[in-house]
Amino acid sequence: MSDPSAQPQQAHPAVPVLHEQRLDEVLGSAPEHCRARYRPRRVGMVWRSKVFRAGAVIVALLLCGLLILALVREQTGPEGFLVGLGLAVLPVPLLMAAFRWLDRVEPGPWRNLIFSFAWGACAAALVAIIANSFATRWIATATADPASADTLGATVIAPVVEESAKAAAVLLIFLFRRREFSGVVDGIVVAGFTATGFAFTENILYLGNAFGEDQQLGSSGFASVTAGTFFVRIVMSPFAHPLFTVLTGLGFGFAAVSARRHRVRRIALPVLGLLLAMGLHALWNGSSAFGPYGFYAVYGIVMVPAFGLVTWLAIWSRQRELRTLAAELPAYAAAGWLTPAEPSALSSMRARGMARDLARHWQQDRARGRAAARAVAEYESFATSLAGLRRRARHGAVGPDFGARERELLHHLWQRRDIAAPALTHAARLTSHRAPHPAHHAHHGHRVPMPYGRPPAHPQGPGHGHGYGYGPVYGQPYGQTHAQPYGPPYEQPQAQQVGYGNGYNYGDPGSLRASRPLPRTDRQP
Secondary structure: OOOHHHOOOOOOOOOOOOOOOOHHHHHOOOOOHHHOOOOOOOOOOHHHOHHHHHHHHHHHHHHHHHHHHHHHHHHHHHHHHHHHHHHHOOHHHHHHHHHHHHOOOOOOOHHHHHHHHHHHHHHHHHHHHHHHHHHHHHHHHHHOOHHHHHHHHHHHHHHHHHHHHHHHHHHHHHHHOHHHOOOHHHHHHHHHHHHHHHHHHHHHHHHHHHHHHHHHHOOOHHHOHHHHHHHHHHHHOOOHHHHHHHHHHHHHHHHHOOOOOOHHHHHHHHHHHHHHHHHHHHHHHOHHHHOOOHHHHHHHHHHHHHHHHHHHHHHHHHHHHHHHHHHHOHHHHHHOOOOOOHHHHHOOHHHHHHHHHHHHHOOOOHHHHHHHHHHHHHHHHHHHHHHHHHHHHHOOOOOOOHHHHHHHHHHHHHHHHHHHHHHHHHHHHHHHOOOOOHHHHHHOOOOOOOOOOOOOOOOOOOOOOOOOOOOOOOOOOOOOOOOOOOOHHHOOOOOOOEEOOOOOEEOOOOOOOOOOOOOOOOOOO
16 A cells, blocks of 8 residues: 555646746745744834834824924914815825826835825925025025025025925835835825825915915905916916926836846936926926016926826836736746736736626625625735736846745735636636626626636535635635636646747746645735
């Protein structure tokens, strides 16, 4: 008799490695489970605690918010403050929605965006008000010319102070949230949220002062100072401050994708972006010095084309992330981590949205539907991070923890694949044939059928055998092991050598079948 323990166990899919460099020699090997790199260490110093640091940041921003609130209210008065607040808040949701739409391919965590907005609205605005006022008074005292001091303060001092204060938020996230700052789009979004918060506070001040001036002059209607200020700052140029700071974000974004060996470039690019932001800001503030039509000339010749160019670059970067998915994920599909149709589905925003809708409508109740759609959305986000990580590894822009980060992302994908893989595969088929969106059927009362039939329920009840409890897993019943991860619909021949025409060949990807999910080696909180 043969010993059952001596029988070879079925291995999980092999992780495809870069062909030209050995993963364990150059990029570092993944840590063992007992030596998880991302497990928080217990230390005695209280300031090393993440809770303490988060609390300190929140308290500091709250104090800055209270101080800036008091300063603005003192300058505008109670009525002016309320009017300015009501008018200044109007463009904020539109700008935030635009930047969030840009970040849909690989959404960043809301905590970073909330921090960025709060930093711009509280900390950066407070620094700008104090520094600009001090510098203007000092110049007026030194030159005995208050008029020239105001002009010099607006065209030289204000751009340097304000753009530096806003850039500090981008720098902090770039340094302390490096894994969540992976490219150009992240730089644009973080900078845009920071500038939106700064413009919000500044608009309260300008509109409140304009209202107070109208109260003194007795003017109202379209001829009032408040109406003119609202038209210039809210209608014509709500994108002004975001445009300036986005140039800084572009510098940090390009630095994030640069090779680690190019240290000069990684430092020079953010500095160059900051200088461009200061220059454009100074040109915008000094446009009135070019004559009565200087403002309109700068607006039409410089600001609008610059806004169009930055918008095009942002959309191009977003599409580049989708192209990265189509180029990098086939290696994992060949190795068995993904189904053959998933790379094309993940590289299409229409297919990704359709997959979430399919997962939602396949469930019996709304609660399970929302949970399933959330699982698919998380799967899409992890797959996007995995493709971006692999692309940066090709360019030498990752550290020695590449192996551990890759295993971590694959583990998260494996946990959700039973729900996400069938939905994405079916979405790929629907989009390839230009089928109507599943929400159209749901709107008319028709239930969207499952692509491979609904599996029988597990005898021990819903949620058994699945860590997330999302309801029946698609393609297999509850409690079924991962001995056959994809089931009959995902069968494919054994792959031996795969080349994708991009200068890299992936070696033997190993078995396409898996016996168990990849063990968790690390976890980023």
